[in-house]
Amino acid sequence: MNILRVATFLIGTALMGASLFAAAHTEEYFDSVESPHGGQMRMSGPYHLELVAKDKEIVLYVMDHAxxxxxxxGGSGKATIQTGKGKARTSVKLEQAGDNILKGTGEFSIKPETVVTVFVELPGQEAYSASFTPLKPKAKLAMKTKAAKPQADSGDPHHHTHH
Structure with a gap:
């Protein structure tokens, strides 16, 4: 009976942790914080993906939740670039170009309405995808303050260091 109780507690705690985790990584959250390489970040499965897009070049940084x-x-990916509804899409193959970087080039330009959808597949992992709007304006300062408050001293799982 004790083992069952402990297992139930652990599962409950894990689920609670997972939902806190998911809430912290909304698009609004990512759009209100500085990204490591100045691009736009999204969560996709076990990854944080950061897209740095400019005309004719897509650079995707692959990170964990921390x-x-x-x-x-050994990973690869594909980016589909679409500017405006009903416009032609451009597909770009992404290949490894550094530690955690997948990169691709093609004939396309990035405009404020451009949407880039990426698919990433790393060895031994499922494929994951995420959608980006690279030139979306950064969130306003008021949003930044609001997003930062719940993080402070909440025992947020990503703010501790692993030993």
Whole structure:
């Protein structure tokens, strides 16, 4: 009976932790904080993906939930760039170009309405995808303050260091 009670407690705690975790990583949260490389960040499965897009070039940084680099070795991906509804899409193959970087080039330009959808597949992992609007304006300061408050001293799982 004790083992069952402990197991139930652990599962409950894990689920609670997972929901806190998911809430912290909304698009609004990512859009209100500084990203490591100045791009736009999104959560996709076990990854934080940061997209740095400019005309003719897509650079995707692959990180874990603590924004630590994850090796992209042997990984690949695809970016689909679409500007405006009903416009032609451009697909770009993403290949490893550094520790945790997947990169691709093609004939496209990035405008405020451009949406970039990326698919990432790392060895031994499922494929994950995320959608970005690279030139979306940064969230306003008021949003930043609001997003930062719940993080303070809440025992947030990503603010501790792993030993």
């Amino acid at each position: 924004n630590s680099k994850l090796s992209a070795e």
